[in-house]
Amino acid sequence: MENSNQPIVTIRNLTKSYRRGIQVIPVLEHINFDIPEGEFLALMGPSGSGKSTLLNLIAGIDKTDTGTIMVGGLDITSMTETELARWRATNVGFIFQFYNLIPVLTAFENVELPLLLTWLSRKERRDHVEMALQMVGLADRMDHYPSQLSGGQQQRVAIARAIVTDPTLLVADEPTGDLDRISAEEILELMARLNREFGKTIIMVTHDPHAAERAHIIRKLEKGILNAHSQTHL
Amino acid sequence: MHILKLIFRNALRHKLRTALTILGITIAILAFGILRTLVNAWYSGVEASSSTRLISRNSISLVFSLPLSYKEKIRQIPGVKGVSYAIWFNGTYISEKNFIPNFAVEPKTFLELYPEYLLPEDRKTAFIRDRKSAIAGRKVAERFQWKVGDTIILKGTIFPGTWEFVLRGIYYGAERSADETQLFFHWNYLNERLKKTTPRRADQTGVYIIGIDDPDQAAEISEAIDKTFKNSLAETLTETEKAFQMSFVTMTQAIVTVIQFVSFLVIIIIMAVVANTMAMTARERIGEYAIMKTLGFGGWHIAILILGESLIITITGCVFGIILTFPTAEYFGKTMGSFFPVFSVSVITIFLDIAAAFFVGLLAAVFPTWRAVRIQIADGLRRIG
Numbered sequence: 319m320e321n322s323n324q325p326i327v328t329i330r331n332l333t334k335s336y337r338r339g340i341q342v343i344p345v346l347e348h349i350n351f352d353i354p355e356g357e358f359l360a361l362m363g364p365s366g367s368g369k370s371t372l373l374n375l376i377a378g379i380d381k382t383d384t385g386t387i388m389v390g391g392l393d394i395t396s397m398t399e400t401e402l403a404r405w406r407a408t409n410v411g412f413i414f415q416f417y418n419l420i421p422v423l424t425a426f427e428n429v430e431l432p433l434l435l436t437w438l439s440r441k442e443r444r445d446h447v448e449m450a451l452q453m454v455g456l457a458d459r460m461d462h463y464p465s466q467l468s469g470g471q472q473q474r475v476a477i478a479r480a481i482v483t484d485p486t487l488l489v490a491d492e493p494t495g496d497l498d499r500i501s502a503e504e505i506l507e508l509m510a511r512l513n514r515e516f517g518k519t520i521i522m523v524t525h526d527p528h529a530a531e532r533a534h535i536i537r538k539l540e541k542g543i544l545n546a547h548s549q550t551h552l
Numbered sequence: 553m554h555i556l557k558l559i560f561r562n563a564l565r566h567k568l569r570t571a572l573t574i575l576g577i578t579i580a581i582l583a584f585g586i587l588r589t590l591v592n593a594w595y596s597g598v599e600a601s602s603s604t605r606l607i608s609r610n611s612i613s614l615v616f617s618l619p620l621s622y623k624e625k626i627r628q629i630p631g632v633k634g635v636s637y638a639i640w641f642n643g644t645y646i647s648e649k650n651f652i653p654n655f656a657v658e659p660k661t662f663l664e665l666y667p668e669y670l671l672p673e674d675r676k677t678a679f680i681r682d683r684k685s686a687i688a689g690r691k692v693a694e695r696f697q698w699k700v701g702d703t704i705i706l707k708g709t710i711f712p713g714t715w716e717f718v719l720r721g722i723y724y725g726a727e728r729s730a731d732e733t734q735l736f737f738h739w740n741y742l743n744e745r746l747k748k749t750t751p752r753r754a755d756q757t758g759v760y761i762i763g764i765d766d767p768d769q770a771a772e773i774s775e776a777i778d779k780t781f782k783n784s785l786a787e788t789l790t791e792t793e794k795a796f797q798m799s800f801v802t803m804t805q806a807i808v809t810v811i812q813f814v815s816f817l818v819i820i821i822i823m824a825v826v827a828n829t830m831a832m833t834a835r836e837r838i839g840e841y842a843i844m845k846t847l848g849f850g851g852w853h854i855a856i857l858i859l860g861e862s863l864i865i866t867i868t869g870c871v872f873g874i875i876l877t878f879p880t881a882e883y884f885g886k887t888m889g890s891f892f893p894v895f896s897v898s899v900i901t902i903f904l905d906i907a908a909a910f911f912v913g914l915l916a917a918v919f920p921t922w923r924a925v926r927i928q929i930a931d932g933l934r935r936i937g
């Protein structure tokens with residue numbers, strides 16, 4: 319990792335709480351956290367500890383209370399809704415637990431969806447989509463609808479959708495949480511490859527210690543506090 | 553792929569729900585169109601009336617007649633081009649159900665004043681020459697399958713007895729608005745019989761029809777006519793043909809207002825139905841909208857998705873509704889032809905149909921769109937799984 323000492327994500331003094339009526343529920347407290355570029359990081363911790371919340375904040379789909387999050391040198395906490403949307407479209411790829419494909423679109427069309435926001439021509443879009451689907455090994459399933467694919471295949475389509483815009487950062491919230499062991503293994507291998515061969519920085523939330531082993535670093539979140547003693551592989 | 557494709561696929565997602573909503577709109581547009589056409593038909597007599605014709609009647613009521621001797625005096629009033637006269641005969645053909653408006657008229661002057669009733673020249677002369685003849689409009693002739701030369705028998709109501717006529721011609725309307733459902737026969741024929749049976753009713757007419765050159769002078773000429781017969785035994789009330797026709801319509805103005813109100817009510821009801829469909833649809837897809845937002849789509853993309861789907865549904869329903877309006881109107885026109893001489897769908901009605909469909913489609917999508925656009929991504933994603 320040549321750039322490993324240059325952080326792609328810098329979090330300073332981050333707090334986040336939710337309001338339920340008059341009750342304020344603190345979720346994240348004074349998080350300070352750097353993620354080097356090209357890293358494959360696993361975020362673990364008990365349910366309700368705020369893993370998804372932290373991931374969403376880094377990916378720019380939720381708002382912080384205080385503190386700053388810098389991604390790729392940009393302070394995303396000061397961006398407007400529209401700026402954030404544009405930023406996400408080009409810089410972040412999302413992988414969810416339940417794949418979250420659009421059911422009425424084919425695998426091809428699902429992967430093409432983020433490209434509709436670009437100025438690419440029809441043909442360029444087609445090339446990108448085919449390349450992405452090839453990378454996840456589903457070039458022969460382009461015209462299938464999500465309901466015609468297995469869970470593992472759907473998740474691979476979702477990964478293709480996440481990488482089709484060539485973002486630097488991939489965020490995954492329990493990407494194997496809904497898959498059997500073999501499919502999960504395939505997905506993890508695919509992610510490891512994207513990290514290894516294409517230098518994608520990956521932040522993955524997981525409950526599964528087995529999945530976490532594929533990451534270089536494991537950080538533990540406990541009651542909204544990031545554990546300082548993280549295990550590091552490699 | 554285009555975003556339109558996604559809109560179409562979304563619309564087809566719940567086929568039954570979409571189909572039922574479209575059916576609802578189709579029926580609403582059809583009902584709206586027919587009710588509007590009905591209102592138009594109501595006013596068609598007014599529309600068809602000429603602004604160069606005045607009608608003079610007994611100032612007390614239409615029930616009372618005017619002496620024939622007024623004819624010459626009216627003719628002499630400046631601005632008057634021609635005078636004819638007519639009596640509302642109200643004879644029954646076979647049965648009361650077969651309503652045909654029928655009048656005793658002075659044929660020559662009458663046809664001169666009504667150039668919109670077209671008749672071949674030889675038929676016209678045949679009609680004028682034969683004292684016992686009648687002419688009928690195309691629609692009524694078709695309805696009873698009358699041919700020229702047929703004998704038509706009317707049972708008198710106002711004027712008792714049996715009245716026989718030979719059909720000498722069938723007239724056509726020069727314009728669509730012209731009434732083709734009437735029957736006209738000779739005033740003379742009626743008068744001669746009245747002389748024998750009830751002499752005190754003879755030499756009278758129901759109304760005078762007065763042709764004028766300049767519509768702008770209608771008021772002054774009307775006034776001049778009424779002044780001429782002031783303080784005589786039968787005073788006149790003269791007005792334009794339009795105003796005269798209008799006085800029949802206003803009697804039923806309340807009904808027309810109710811029909812108009814109902815036609816708009818139908819649109820409001822269907823709006824509630826479409827709004828409900830769109831609210832259900834958008835609620836189900838909140839998670840998907842959140843995903844699209846995550847991918848970088850903006851609020852207005854989501855708005856286009858929902859609005860587009862809503863409009864596709866309403867416009868489709870509207871198209872079906874319009875297509876069905878024409879045969880339905882024709883059917884109504886046939887079965888109620890005698891009540892509504894003109895029963896045809898106007899261009900304005902079609903425009904109103906389309907406007908209503910757009911209005912419903914847009915308004916029904918407003919609330920779901922607002923909710924979908926406003927929702928926080930993190931909250932939307934939380935609803936999945």
Ligand SMILES: Nc1ncnc2c1ncn2[C@@H]1O[C@H](COP(=O)(O)OP(=O)(O)OP(=O)(O)O)[C@@H](O)[C@H]1O
Binds near residue numbers: 337345370371372
């Ligand atoms: N929109 C919200 N409104 C109120 N409370 C929320 C909201 N989102 C999250 N929370 C609360 O914040 C805390 C952290 O939630 P989060 O989803 O980040 O946990 P997590 O670590 O991802 O848990 P899990 O492993 O179960 O996914 C929880 O107590 C949750 O109830």
Ligand SMILES: [Mg+2]
Binds near residue numbers: 369371491
């Ligand atoms: Mg979570």
